[in-house]
Amino acid sequence: MKNRNIQIKPxxxxxxxxxxxxxxxxxxECPEGSEEEKILEAITILACEYEKKHYPIPKPNPIEAIKYKMAELKLSQKDVAHYFGGENRVSEVLNGKRKLSLKMIKELHHNLGISATTLLAM
Incomplete structure (x- = not known):
């Protein structure tokens, strides 16, 4: 590919x-180390920045993140009850009737690997 006609711009x-x-x-498919690869990198950076600014990915809902992680790990409410302080609390949190406590957030983050930032968004 001739790169003479390619103009790098915002x-x-x-x-x-x-x-x-x-x-x-x-x-x-350009060769590694080629001029085309440098152009590819520059255009990719510019496209990523435009995409971040104009098409941001919304932050996940904490409850949906918990449900997703439970499904991914094939865990029941009973399996995660100790992270919430009991089976009733799991149900209350997952149904939106109770907010996550700091202790719950720490437990979920450390034991299920859910981002604390995501869990704090509640």
Missing amino acids: ITNDAEFAEAHEMIELLL
């Missing part, structure tokens, strides 16, 4: 973002 709108994606697709 991405300011969705049309330029789409063009950047097309360019990235074209450059993905």
